[in-house]
Amino acid sequence: MGFDNPNQHCKFEVPEIIFGRGLLNQVGSCAKRLGGKKVFLVSDEGLLRAGWVDRVMKSLQDAGLDFVLFDQVTSNPKDFEIEAGFNEYVAQGADVIVGLGGGSAMDAAKGIAILGSNGGRIQDYRGIDQIHRPLPPLVLCPTTCGTGSDVSQFAVINDSTEKCKLTIMSRCVAPDISLTDPDTLETLPDEFLGSSAIDALSHAVEAYFSVAASTLTDVNAAQALTLLAKSFSRAVKERRADDLEDLSRASLHAGMAFSNALLGISHALAHPIGGLYDANHGHVNAVLLPEVLRYDFPVVERKLAGFAAALGHNPVGIETKYVEEMALETVDQLLDAGNAPRGLRNLGVREEDLSSLAAKALDDVCLLTSPRQTDQEDLLGILKRSY
Ligand SMILES: [Fe+2]
Numbered sequence: 001m002g003f004d005n006p007n008q009h010c011k012f013e014v015p016e017i018i019f020g021r022g023l024l025n026q027v028g029s030c031a032k033r034l035g036g037k038k039v040f041l042v043s044d045e046g047l048l049r050a051g052w053v054d055r056v057m058k059s060l061q062d063a064g065l066d067f068v069l070f071d072q073v074t075s076n077p078k079d080f081e082i083e084a085g086f087n088e089y090v091a092q093g094a095d096v097i098v099g100l101g102g103g104s105a106m107d108a109a110k111g112i113a114i115l116g117s118n119g120g121r122i123q124d125y126r127g128i129d130q131i132h133r134p135l136p137p138l139v140l141c142p143t144t145c146g147t148g149s150d151v152s153q154f155a156v157i158n159d160s161t162e163k164c165k166l167t168i169m170s171r172c173v174a175p176d177i178s179l180t181d182p183d184t185l186e187t188l189p190d191e192f193l194g195s196s197a198i199d200a201l202s203h204a205v206e207a208y209f210s211v212a213a214s215t216l217t218d219v220n221a222a223q224a225l226t227l228l229a230k231s232f233s234r235a236v237k238e239r240r241a242d243d244l245e246d247l248s249r250a251s252l253h254a255g256m257a258f259s260n261a262l263l264g265i266s267h268a269l270a271h272p273i274g275g276l277y278d279a280n281h282g283h284v285n286a287v288l289l290p291e292v293l294r295y296d297f298p299v300v301e302r303k304l305a306g307f308a309a310a311l312g313h314n315p316v317g318i319e320t321k322y323v324e325e326m327a328l329e330t331v332d333q334l335l336d337a338g339n340a341p342r343g344l345r346n347l348g349v350r351e352e353d354l355s356s357l358a359a360k361a362l363d364d365v366c367l368l369t370s371p372r373q374t375d376q377e378d379l380l381g382i383l384k385r386s387y
Pocket of ligand 1 (some may be wrong): 147281
């Protein structure tokens with residue numbers, strides 16, 4: 001793998017994908033099709049208030065399925081929430097899991113599914129391919145526009161004791177069905193619409209430059225970038241249905257790209273920061289992404305023109321340094337469109353923690369596919385420049 005050998009050997013895995021406005025009422029038929037009799041529905045209080053949980057419960061009822069709701073999930077889902085959900089799943093005798101929400105609810109659904117068929121503690125499954133038994137049938141329905149958890153082979157859970165994020169990667173954790181209804185973005189508060197779309201932007205950028213990128217992931221990453229450049233700013237300002245649908249679609253494409261190409265330094269650093277401070281994941285990526293791009297640019301020249309073109313530029317005949325500037329300017333504009341904070345200090349990150357955060361990032365699986373080989377000193381430099 002790598003830029004000198006644009007890989008002709010690649011695997012590209014995605015779940016069954018259902019995408020379209022108004023399709024949330026198909027959750028019941030999806031769960032039934034997977035052989036479920038009793039559904040364990042994982043969501044959160046915000047979605048309950050917004051009415052989307054009721055919509056799904058009606059769909060389950062219409063399909064003749066029994067169900068139980070578990071809504072005790074918070075942002076950056078915690079290990080103890082996963083354990084509580086697993087105990088409830090077992091006590092209720094459920095046999096299919098539906099996750100409805102942002103990355104937190106969907107990753108919690110994945111965590112409960114992992115324990116549901118493998119037992120133990122969620123910490124046991126940290127890293128790559130540590131899950132040995134297939135998960136129960138799983139349907140994931142994103143209601144934000146960035147996480148990509150609905151198609152990805154990742155689950156990220158907070159270890160509340162160690163105050164760090166556990167990144168779990170396995171083919172097993174991709175769901176059976178990913179069902180996106182872009183209408184759910186209508187009730188997403190502005191802050192989360194912006195921050196989740198920025199997460200999608202980070203996924204697309206990092207997947208595009210990943211050493212595990214392939215033509216299959218590139219086309220998805222580029223499509224995500226193009227949709228974000230076209231519609232992000234207007235979607236936040238005007239909230240028109242067509243633009244919101246573009247954001248949902250961008251998230252889906254970015255999710256398919258990063259699930260297969262994996263990520264890079266921005267996410268490797270964002271995970272320990274999110275674990276230590278319980279910070280908004282999209283905002284952490286927003287702060288880091290420009291400096292990570294500057295750090296990566298010297299080794300990704302071969303793909304720079306394609307990157308700039310996906311963002312809406314015509315880089316033909318333009319000197320590399322100016323193409324870099326054009327691309328960075330557009331990324332900056334997109335970060336502004338999402339009202340992203342600037343500077344790690346504005347996310348509550350303490351300067352004295354930067355060294356230990358750089359050290360923790362060295363263990364993150366996302367670093368394996370960074371286009372530029374790095375070390376603790378360079379990671380610390382990126383953190384300092386992003387501070
Ligand atoms: Fe992310």
